[in-house]
Amino acid sequence: MKFNATKTHGLIVAGFCSVLLVGCTTNPYTGERETGKSAIYGLGGAAAGAVVGAATSSKSDRTKGALIGATVGGAAGAGYGYYVDQQEARLRQELSGTGVQVVRNGDNLQLVMPGNITFASNSSDVSSSFYPTLNSLVKVFKEFDKNGIDIVGHTDSTGGADLNRRLSQERAGSVASYLTNQGVSGARISSRGAGPDQPIASNDTQAGRAQNRRVEINLRPL
Structure with a gap:
């Protein structure tokens, strides 16, 4: 399989977009959509995962490796960011x-x-x-x-x-x-x-x- 940089880029961007969508919430006071910290963590994890996935895969599997790396890295990063988001919200609620x-x-x-x-x-x-x-x-x-x-x-x-x-x-x-x-x-x-x-x-x-x-x-x- 020939390495397709354009395809790899498109898949990674799609992964980033999905992370952003998960990390976006609606502000209950303004009604506007906001990007939460979990999305920011997810993007960082996805970027790092994509680089590592592509670098550690064979030449024929770099596209697949980059996508898998982006998905796994994004999930890990967004996971802890989401955890802290939820904990922060609970603390603010309890300590108001x-x-x-x-x-x-x-x-x-x-x-x-x-x-x-x-x-x-x-x-x-x-x-x-x-x-x-x-x-x-x-x-x-x-x-x-x-x-x-x-x-x-x-x-x-x-x-x-x-x-x-x-x-x-x-x-x-x-x-x-x-x-x-x-x-x-x-x-x-x-x-x-x-x-x-x-x-x-x-x-x-x-x-x-x-x-x-x-x-x-x-x-x-x-």
């Missing part, structure tokens, strides 16, 4: 109005929990008013169990450095303990304290210090 921020960065999701709604001042005991929010997290973490859960405590720069590091570690540990006690697998969870070393705002103002006193949960692929 709680004060917890949901931040998406590529494959990773980050939950930012301000210290004033999570802990009493200078305490590592979780505020009882925050238990319902943590229970919402437990529900989503059990439903979506393909992520590692990295919990990091942060403080502002007031007080001694050793005290801040210990407090940040204890707060992260308290959140980790609550999650495991509610049935989230401990094998997925890690916790540590960063103290005042990773501020997200200026420690020169009261508002900035309040932003820096926080616990972050970073969700990453296992």
